[in-house]
Amino acid sequence: MLAKTFSCPFCRKVREMVAVLDLDVLFYPCPQKGPTFRPKVLEMGGKKQFPYMVDPNTGVAMYESDDIIKYLADTYGDGTIPIMLSLGLFTTITAGLATIWRIWKGSSYTVSKLPPQPIEIWAYEGSPFCKIAREALVELELPHLLHSCARGSPKRQEIFKKLGLFQVPYIEDPNTGVKMFESSEIVEYLKATYSLYPQ
Numbered sequence: 001m002l003a004k005t006f007s008c009p010f011c012r013k014v015r016e017m018v019a020v021l022d023l024d025v026l027f028y029p030c031p032q033k034g035p036t037f038r039p040k041v042l043e044m045g046g047k048k049q050f051p052y053m054v055d056p057n058t059g060v061a062m063y064e065s066d067d068i069i070k071y072l073a074d075t076y077g078d079g080t081i082p083i084m085l086s087l088g089l090f091t092t093i094t095a096g097l098a099t100i101w102r103i104w105k106g107s108s109y110t111v112s113k114l115p116p117q118p119i120e121i122w123a124y125e126g127s128p129f130c131k132i133a134r135e136a137l138v139e140l141e142l143p144h145l146l147h148s149c150a151r152g153s154p155k156r157q158e159i160f161k162k163l164g165l166f167q168v169p170y171i172e173d174p175n176t177g178v179k180m181f182e183s184s185e186i187v188e189y190l191k192a193t194y195s196l197y198p199q
């Protein structure tokens with residue numbers, strides 16, 4: 001489990017490592033003024049600081065993006081951290097620049113209903129279309145299970161076999177049975193289904 005905001009450069013660094021390791025991760029979004037998971041992070045870890053990671057496989061929990069990246073590399077990889085994620089302040093600056101064009105998106109809370117089950121999304125860091133869909137998930141504070149499928153991921157072939165094409169973002173919502181492609185339609189669907197004040 002990883003708690004995060006979207007435009008935060010520290011959270012972005014961790015999401016990039018998740019993509020590199022091709023991990024499936026359950027995200028609990030913590031947008032500004034989000035009422036649910038921000039207080040939870042404080043309760044669990046003692047600080048309101050993001051990202052915060054809990055690994056249900058090992059029971060390990062931690063703050064600090066660089067520590068999380070190292071932990072993930074050691075636990076789920078061969079310990080290698082890509083050079084661009086191991087440059088300290090420079091990594092943070094470049095991660096910040098990567099989010100700057102849409103810095104106002106994915107960080108503020110929109111009043112929403114909490115679904116009983118997390119929404120599943122197939123996506124990868126670096127795709128602008130995936131980013132649009134994930135910003136909506138974060139703004140609506142919707143827990144989501146991310147199936148990473150960056151270039152080279154075997155999950156791409158799984159999606160292709162199951163659906164006859166590979167395209168991301170793709171979501172499956174176990175709460176409603178809805179399965180869909182197309183970032184703009186996903187955003188509309190999420191707002192219509194979970195926002196308390198859909199426009």
Ligand SMILES: N[C@@H](CCC(=O)N[C@@H](CS)C(=O)NCC(=O)O)C(=O)O
Nearest residue numbers: 008009010048049050051064065066
């Ligand atoms: N050194 C920490 C810095 C994390 C940090 O400063 N996160 C900011 C978000 S970008 C934060 O938690 N701010 C408090 C808040 O949003 O309430 C790390 O690398 O994880």
